[in-house]
Amino acid sequence: MDEADVEGDLVSILFTEEQIQTRLEELAAEIEKDYQGKEILLVGVLRGAVMVMADLARHFGRHVEMDWMAISSYGSGTKSSGVVRILKDLDTDITNRHVLVVEDIIDTGLTLSWLVSNLTSRGPASVEICTLLRKPDALQMTVEVRYVGYDIPNEFVVGYGLDYAERYRNLRCVGTLAPHVYS
Numbered sequence: 001m002d003e004a005d006v007e008g009d010l011v012s013i014l015f016t017e018e019q020i021q022t023r024l025e026e027l028a029a030e031i032e033k034d035y036q037g038k039e040i041l042l043v044g045v046l047r048g049a050v051m052v053m054a055d056l057a058r059h060f061g062r063h064v065e066m067d068w069m070a071i072s073s074y075g076s077g078t079k080s081s082g083v084v085r086i087l088k089d090l091d092t093d094i095t096n097r098h099v100l101v102v103e104d105i106i107d108t109g110l111t112l113s114w115l116v117s118n119l120t121s122r123g124p125a126s127v128e129i130c131t132l133l134r135k136p137d138a139l140q141m142t143v144e145v146r147y148v149g150y151d152i153p154n155e156f157v158v159g160y161g162l163d164y165a166e167r168y169r170n171l172r173c174v175g176t177l178a179p180h181v182y183s
């Protein structure tokens with residue numbers, strides 16, 4: 001759906017469908033260059049990263065494998081719980097594999113720090129992170145994020161996989177949710 005379908009729910013549109021695709025294409029080109037001669041295993045973090053994964057993967061001009069993990073993060077509110085739990089683990093053995101974690105958004109970085117140390121303990125050849133969006137607080141993280149689509153202000157955003165109470169994931173753009181929707 002488009003912004004017109006959720007009229008009044010967005011304060012502003014941060015990125016249009018076209019802007020998102022352009023940036024993902026650039027990131028895919030950069031990743032391809034960095035991983036020349038190496039097999040890539042993309043690990044998507046459910047459910048938010050579904051759209052990023054689908055579009056990023058299709059921008060590659062080479063084979064990539066894909067697997068998924070589901071971990072608990074926000075529930076249905078707008079604040080990070082800090083509690084991380086594996087809801088669905090990988091089906092792939094990542095020993096000696098080059099793992100690229102694909103994320104929708106990094107806010108506090110709590111979820112990702114936990115995920116990276118969990119994956120690292122499994123003996124991969126490498127673990128890097130690609131995220132479409134990053135908020136300012138994430139800059140204080142100890143984990144380095146190699147590929148960032150866009151840095152955004154500290155606001156609650158929805159669309160392109162990102163939900164509020166499981167809604168707005170199928171919005172084509174990314175926008176800032178109006179406070180009246182969640183207050």
Ligand code: 5GP
Pocket residue numbers: 048073074080103104105106107108109110111112155156157158162163164
């Ligand atoms: P962190 O642990 O980095 O604080 O939170 C990461 C997760 O929180 C993301 O994967 C995403 O599910 C959720 N999240 C963080 N910021 C936002 C936001 O602005 N909008 C939505 N819809 N989810 C967010």
